[in-house]
Amino acid sequence: DIQLTQSPSLLSASVGDRVTITCRASQGISSYLAWYQQKPGKVPKLLIYGASTLESGVPSRFSGSGSGTEFILTISSLQPEDLATYYCQQVTSYPLTFGPGTKVDIK
Amino acid sequence: QLQLQESGPGLVEPSETLSLTCTVSGDSISTTSYYWGWVRQPPGKGLEWIGSVYYSGSTYYNPSLKSRVTVSMDMSNNHFSLILNSVTAADTALYSCARQGYRSYYMDVWGKGTTVTVSS
Numbered sequence: 452d453i454q455l456t457q458s459p460s461l462l463s464a465s466v467g468d469r470v471t472i473t474c475r476a477s478q479g480i481s482s483y484l485a486w487y488q489q490k491p492g493k494v495p496k497l498l499i500y501g502a503s504t505l506e507s508g509v510p511s512r513f514s515g516s517g518s519g520t521e522f523i524l525t526i527s528s529l530q531p532e533d534l535a536t537y538y539c540q541q542v543t544s545y546p547l548t549f550g551p552g553t554k555v556d557i558k
Numbered sequence: 559q560l561q562l563q564e565s566g567p568g569l570v571e572p573s574e575t576l577s578l579t580c581t582v583s584g585d586s587i588s589t590t591s592y593y594w595g596w597v598r599q600p601p602g603k604g605l606e607w608i609g610s611v612y613y614s615g616s617t618y619y620n621p622s623l624k625s626r627v628t629v630s631m632d633m634s635n636n637h638f639s640l641i642l643n644s645v646t647a648a649d650t651a652l653y654s655c656a657r658q659g660y661r662s663y664y665m666d667v668w669g670k671g672t673t674v675t676v677s678s
Contacts, residue, residue: 487665497665500659540664546618
């Protein structure tokens with residue numbers, strides 16, 4: 452199975468800050484990575500797929516980059532509504548696996 | 559507009575069988591373009607993929623659950639189902655169904671989720 456790690460596990464930032472979350476895979480997965488946002492009490496929402504393609508309707512302040520084993524989710528200007536936990540998921544092969552999540556808190 | 563809706567008992571006794579259904583509206587589950595999958599999240603923990611099914615009947619399961627889980631489709635009623643046998647308290651979780659790309663595997667449309675508690 453492909454294991455994913457995320458750093459940091461908890462991030463506290465101010466409105467307007469640039470925020471980056473890193474996801475690392477235990478083996479190369481090309482660009483077969485998705486990012487999800489999960490707000491408290493809700494199910495996950497797809498933000499980015501193919502490592503860098505923004506899902507329709509997702510604000511442009513979100514962006515993704517990387518390939519192989521290291522990937523980054525960037526929020527260019529953090530907004531209050533971005534309070535959530537963010538998960539990466541490898542979608543290259545079964546079993547599908549998720550990272551442990553990064554909780555983003557607003558200072 | 560595609561919508562997914564989970565349904566099933568919110569409380570299951572230990573050692574019994576958990577059975578959930580995901581009803582799809584706005585699209586046919588017999589499409590060749592998507593898998594249909596299940597994900598769960600224990601309270602306060604992360605996401606775990608459970609399994610996925612394709613219109614052809616092909617299924618893929620998380621190895622950690624494979625001996626206890628079955629995912630199947632009912633095309634006549636446009637829904638797919640999850641069965642998890644011999645449940646324990648560790649199976650208490652929010653269970654969500656989702657549409658999953660056939661070639662890309664990412665999950666782009668989710669149901670609202672349903673909480674299942676395993677307790678006597």
